[in-house]
Amino acid sequence: MEYRRGSTAVVAIASNSSLCGGFNANVIRKTLETIRGCGGGVEVYPLGRKMAEALRRAGYTADRDYNDLVAHPSYDKSAALARSLAERFEAGELSRVVLVYNRFVSTSTQVPTEETWLPFSQRDEIPDQVRDDGKRTGDYLLEPDAEALVAQLLPQVMMLRFHAAILDSAAAEQAARTIAMQTATDNAEDLLGELTLEYNKGRQQKITAEILDLLGGAAE
Numbered sequence: 001m002e003y004r005r006g007s008t009a010v011v012a013i014a015s016n017s018s019l020c021g022g023f024n025a026n027v028i029r030k031t032l033e034t035i036r037g038c039g040g041g042v043e044v045y046p047l048g049r050k051m052a053e054a055l056r057r058a059g060y061t062a063d064r065d066y067n068d069l070v071a072h073p074s075y076d077k078s079a080a081l082a083r084s085l086a087e088r089f090e091a092g093e094l095s096r097v098v099l100v101y102n103r104f105v106s107t108s109t110q111v112p113t114e115e116t117w118l119p120f121s122q123r124d125e126i127p128d129q130v131r132d133d134g135k136r137t138g139d140y141l142l143e144p145d146a147e148a149l150v151a152q153l154l155p156q157v158m159m160l161r162f163h164a165a166i167l168d169s170a171a172a173e174q175a176a177r178t179i180a181m182q183t184a185t186d187n188a189e190d191l192l193g194e195l196t197l198e199y200n201k202g203r204q205q206k207i208t209a210e211i212l213d214l215l216g217g218a219a220e
Contacts, residue, residue: 006095007041009085010034011117011162013101013169014051016070021183023102023110023176024050027169030112031100032058043094045081047166073170075163082117082162086155089118099165102172108179110172117162120154 012031014024028051035042044060046052048070052062069077088094097118102110142149 006089006093007043008038009043009045009088009094009097010038011045011047011081011085011097011099011165012051012055013070013099013166014046014048014054015173016049016067018050019180020173020177021180023173023180024048024054026110026112027051027100027102028054030114031055034098034100034114035060038096038098045085047169069166070170073163073166075159078163078166079159082159086118086158094118099162101165101169102176104168104172104175107175110176115165117158117165120158 010031012027012034014027018024031051031054035044042060044055044062045066046055046062047066049067052065052067055061066081069081085094085097089097096116099113099115099117101113101115103113105111
């Protein structure tokens with residue numbers, strides 16, 4: 001696929017805090033790989049304090065702070081950013097917009113994902129075959145016609161897809177944090193068990209030594 005001239009915008013989503021296992025490290029690694037693979041001009045849009053700090057250390061800076069989109073996910077705020085990127089794409093200032101985030105699979109699995117948001121990929125969103133009048137495709141009857149529906153619905157679908165990536169990352173973060181806290185709790189309980197055993201051994205040795213001292217004193 002050939003892209004138009006312009007920078008590539010990389011929207012990278014992480015968290016604002018730690019204590020969530022490899023959640024941040026994995027998506028940061030994926031983001032840096034994505035940036036290196038873009039070539040040419042790259043603009044970064046870090047969502048999450050940990051992502052912004054990591055990209056800053058790597059030499060990439062953003063014009064503003066988007067951490068509020070991670071702290072308090074809001075469709076209005078995410079749609080405003082998405083709309084701004086779409087307008088710049090239409091103006092030719094951007095050749096591509098890429099989303100990098102942790103995709104929630106299950107409580108124990110979060111997959112760092114790179115997804116091209118723009119240019120739009122048809123995939124399954126638009127019917128492949130439409131009747132000459134633009135109204136029928138397969139088992140579906142379209143009113144008023146496919147072109148009008150796509151023009152109306154596609155921008156909304158794109159805004160929702162952008163926001164869905166933020167929500168997906170938020171769900172993945174909470175899952176990763178739950179697993180990390182459970183692992184920390186299990187490790188603490190194991191350590192407590194080991195320390196309790198050592199304490200009991202030391203206490204028993206001390207009692208044994210005192211008994212031997214008493215027996216030795218009585219024998220004298």
